[in-house]
Amino acid sequence: xxxxxxxxxxxxxxxxxxxxxxxxxxxxxxxxxxxxxxxxxxxxxxxxxxxxxxxxxxxxxxxxxxxxxxxxxxxxxxxxxxxxxxxxxxxxxxxxxxxxxxxxxxxxxxxxxxxxxxxxxxxxxxxxxxxxxxxxxxxxxxxxxxxxxxxxxxxxxxxxxxxxxxxxxxxxxxxxxxxxxxxxxxxxxxxxxxxxxxxxxxxxxxxxxxxxxxxxxxxxxxxxxxxxxxxxxxxxxxxxxxxxxxxxxxxxxxxxxxxxxxxxxxxxxxxxxxxxxxxxxxxxxxxxxxxxxxxxxxxxxxxxxxxxxxxxxxxxxxxxxxx
Ligand code: PBG
Numbered sequence: 382x383x384x385x386x387x388x389x390x391x392x393x394x395x396x397x398x399x400x401x402x403x404x405x406x407x408x409x410x411x412x413x414x415x416x417x418x419x420x421x422x423x424x425x426x427x428x429x430x431x432x433x434x435x436x437x438x439x440x441x442x443x444x445x446x447x448x449x450x451x452x453x454x455x456x457x458x459x460x461x462x463x464x465x466x467x468x469x470x471x472x473x474x475x476x477x478x479x480x481x482x483x484x485x486x487x488x489x490x491x492x493x494x495x496x497x498x499x500x501x502x503x504x505x506x507x508x509x510x511x512x513x514x515x516x517x518x519x520x521x522x523x524x525x526x527x528x529x530x531x532x533x534x535x536x537x538x539x540x541x542x543x544x545x546x547x548x549x550x551x552x553x554x555x556x557x558x559x560x561x562x563x564x565x566x567x568x569x570x571x572x573x574x575x576x577x578x579x580x581x582x583x584x585x586x587x588x589x590x591x592x593x594x595x596x597x598x599x600x601x602x603x604x605x606x607x608x609x610x611x612x613x614x615x616x617x618x619x620x621x622x623x624x625x626x627x628x629x630x631x632x633x634x635x636x637x638x639x640x641x642x643x644x645x646x647x648x649x650x651x652x653x654x655x656x657x658x659x660x661x662x663x664x665x666x667x668x669x670x671x672x673x674x675x676x677x678x679x680x681x682x683x684x685x686x687x688x689x690x691x692x693x694x695x696x697x698x699x700x701x702x703x704x
Contacts, residue, residue: 404684406676408452408699412496412649412691415448416587417441417482418461429583430654431661433693435461438482445486445493451699455494457543457691458482459588462504468512469504473529480537487538496570497534499527499544499555508592510546510600518600523548528558535564543626545572547600552620568623570649574610574636575628577601580655587654610636611643618646624689629653631678634685641686650687652678657693672701 391401416427416435423437436444448456460479462471471477483495501523502510511523523546531542542559544551552571559567577598585591602609614625625644627637628651640648660678664671675694682690692698 404680406679406683406690406698406702408695408702409454410679410683410688410690411453411695411699412455412457412689413448413453413695414457414459414691414693415441415444415482416459416461417478419463419478427583427587429586429658430693431665432697433587433657435587438478438485441482442485442489445490448696449490449493451696452703453695453699455496455540456486457496457498459498460503461589465504465506467506469501469526472501472504473526473533475533475536477533480533483534483537483539494540495538496541496543497531497539499531499534499542500546501526501530502546502590502592503588507594508590509595510597511548516594520548520550524551524554527551528554531555531569532558532562532564535559535562535567539567541568541570541623543570543572545575545628547572547575547597547602549616550620552617552622556621569621570624570626571617571622572628572651573614573617573622573625574633574640575601575626576604576633578604578629578632578653578655580629580632580653582655583658584654604632607636607639611639614640614644618644622646624649626651626691627687629656630682630687630690631656634681637682637685637687647688648686649689649691650682650685652682652690652692652694654693660694672697676701
């Protein structure tokens, strides 16, 4: 009771504030997304995501080295293929961009933990995450293709696969396919509670994966639903997911917090492209202090319960945190 309790005593200076700080972030918490494209010596900045690039394999190896040297243990790879078709066949091509990138990165930097995004939208001509029939995305026929994609990533040397398509039953299908090919030890991080979010639009420029008709609301979750996220996560864990993800992060801190309370698997959160671009744009205009806002956002995602954060800020934040 006042004046016995004065909470300001423990806020007096940075030393004591640090001593009682409940949440700290470190480069080890981060997973950095990289976009790999075909060709050689390509490094093209994504206009809506300053500081992020589409890079050919030769360039991406350099980027991967930089990431690792900053103390960030892991990357997640997205591919922009040369060729797109109805079935997304480049996604499970042994010589696809992602498969080539994995092999080259693991050759030069075996310690870097390489995760791959498993989805068809970057590889299909229609830009949807699954096979289309009669104008709708088909669930079960898609599972087979996703399984082939996951296996081909594992064969190329991926340390972990991360399905982001939101088809029902895909974790089980992928687990089975990996096990059949001898990849019992390859973990699955599922994008378990992935919402149909407007925050993905800069990514779609980056990955050239905008749906050519309709939207993703028939497979990704309705942003209004909180309890449904727990059902999605429960099912993915039952199907064999090793890590579950909530995506986006910042507008879904309640979902991250619920997931942390309800489950004992590691929780990842994806601080998505739109969340990054908003901060970068306002920072550029001088409307906010970009660095402080970045650290505050990443801290809030961890405070909500994320053990791992996929973020385009990983390098910027690591540089600050390493100082
Ligand atoms: C692929 C995928 C998307 C993102 C990650 N994997 C796009 C989408 O679902 O439309 C978004 C990532 C971001 O916005 O940073 N399905």
